[in-house]
Amino acid sequence: MVGLNKNILRTILIISYIMVIALIISGLSAVFSYLNTGADRSSMLHTEIQKVEQYMPQLVWEPLQNEGRPMDNENLNALQNDYLDAWYVKQIAYKTNKTAGIKDYYTDSARKNLFDFIALNKAEDITIDATTLKHHPTLEFFSEDGQLAVITDRNVVEYKSVFKAEQLVLETTETSTYKMVFLLEDGFWRIRHLVKEHSEPYTFDTEPINTANLDIKGINYYPQANPWDMFGDDFSTSILSKDFDIIKNAGLNSVRIFVQYEDFGKANVKPEKLEKLKQTLDLAEAHSLKVVLTLFDFYGDYSVMDWTLNQRHAETIVSTFKNHKALLAWDIKNEPNLDFESRGKPNVIAWLDNMIDFVKSVDASHPVTIGWSNTQSAPILKDKVDIVSFHYYENLEHLNDAIKTLKTEIPNKPLVLQEFGLSSYSGLWKPNGASDEDQANYHKKIQEHIAANNLQFMSWTLYDFTYIPKAVVGSLPWRKNAQEHYGFIDKNGQTKPAFDYIAKP
Known part of the structure; x- marks a missing residue:
């Protein structure tokens, strides 16, 4: 037994000695490597x-x-x-x-x-x-x-x-x-x-862009199965072709689609995203639809130190598609005025001002607009944009007065009612919400306002959705459920009563 214990002890000592030598060699090797290698800058x-x-x-x-x-x-x-x-x-x-x-x-x-x-x-x-x-x-x-x-x-x-x-x-x-x-x-x-x-x-001047022949009668578009993820893994040209056929046959002539800044790769735009966007524009052209392309969706920084990265993003997309026959206009940003409080109004406006000039420096042929969330903000940068676009989800009783005010402040630019609509959701989270018939009456009435004021328009939106990402309206169920029911076509693919007024009063 004593001999066995000595052997065990001897084995432990030998193993310990080997481990110590290995550690010393490893340490010397690391020091030698450090001394003989230039520091990574x-x-x-x-x-x-x-x-x-x-x-x-x-x-x-x-x-x-x-x-x-x-x-x-x-x-x-x-x-x-x-x-x-x-x-x-x-x-x-x-x-x-x-x-x-x-x-x-x-x-x-x-x-x-x-x-x-x-x-x-x-x-x-x-x-x-x-x-x-x-x-x-x-x-x-x-x-x-x-x-x-x-x-x-x-x-x-x-x-x-x-x-x-x-x-x-x-x-x-x-x-x-x-x-x-x-x-x-x-x-x-x-x-x-x-x-x-x-x-x-610094001065930047461009030739005025002729917008006299614009006649925008359109709709904001996402596929029903993948809203706010149009160019993701579920991208489908067959679905786009079917939907564009519905839009064209409904009497509309244009669609507004969205390019998300981060999804497309920020400063280094992903080639696979560009290819999907090209296929979308090709299909729009094949269906005789024009496209208003909204840039910088889901971007909300506006930091001056981000500007050069933003420019590289815009440069890639604008230079790639500026000669595409389906392109109608560049929409610099969707509802940037919603960021005034959190990011600072002067910062947001400076970013927009600079980005308008930059986009025009790359493409001097297509009009530029901004998708303001209300009529109050629409006059901002009115002398820089070619089209004045605004959204309206307020009481229709005030729409005519708001339009008259805009026409007084901006007499020489085309006005586009770029987003409008009414959710037909009425349920647990909103028991007093609108019905399908209420939605139809809303679209009938707003189309009468559009005709009376000679407005161009793009409604929200073709489909009811089954899924709304949290990034869009948050996680509150009464907001998500309402957002799911703005479409002219329901979740089962059936046209709702409002579809009768998708393009005319």
Whole structure:
């Protein structure tokens, strides 16, 4: 027994010794690997500037004809990335009055000026919300040793809003020219010297779009089986074709459909989503229907730091479909005024103003509109849009007066009643709700108002739905049940009495 215990003890000691040696070797290996491997640059960055999709302004280099050494694509890409990151960290610093990340992209002398400026703003309770939207850099010089570069960046479109004690005191968009000297330090292209050589107010002008021949008689559309998920896994061209046939035969000529910002991939739009959208537009064209395409559905940030990402999203979609024969108009955003309280009215309007200009810069041929949730907000940016669109779910007794007010404020733009309807839900959660007959009378009456006021229109919506996502109206049953019953066709595929008034009084 004693011999057996000694053997067990000896075995335990040997195993322990092997484990200790293994741990020592593993530790030495990790240290050796660390000392012989350059630090991953993304791990060196502060949390605020991790290498994620964060800042994507338009950037077009002039052809490389610089003095000194020729620059290869690898060096040019590294310089470009560091240059844009330098802008980004500076904008974050001005917004937060914190200096995190500045040292990674500016040399000692350059960062001193930034630190002084940030300290002054902090003392005066000033913050700056800014971004650049376009860059046109020219490489002027690249040193023979590859350690110094000089760039002139012309026609930089720069937006900024200045706040004093959280109150907006200045909002401006400028076009500027910058001259910069870069030094390569520790693998970083850092700005050594930066001078703004020229600046002037940014202006954007487009030719007026002819809207005289518009005659929108349409409907807001989602498939019955997958509302608010039209381009998801259940996308079906056969269902779209059947529904578009119903819409066309009902006497309508257009549909309004929605592109969800996140679902389509945000700044990097998913090719499979573009393909489904193309198929939808192709089917609309085949059925002689025009399409009002609503962008940025379910987007609600409006942050200035998000603008370049938003532009890349819009750029992809607008440039892809601007020549499609089915396209009728771009609807920048659905009911953005509902975000005024939570996101700040000036922020939302600034975003809309900028996005209108951007969409028009990509497509100067199709009209642009905004889907305001009520008549009160409809005059906002009236001089920027080509069509004034508003929604109306209020008492019909006040509709005529609201339209007269709009026509007085906006005499020279077509008015589109872009959403309207009445739920036919009456049940446990709303015992005094409307019936199918009430819904039919509503549509008969509102079509009389439409005809009397010579309005163009798009009703809500073709189908009753069996499922409403929480993101649409929340989880309260009286809201969800009501939202399910706005259609002209019920859950069993039968037309409701209101269908008689889908296109005429």
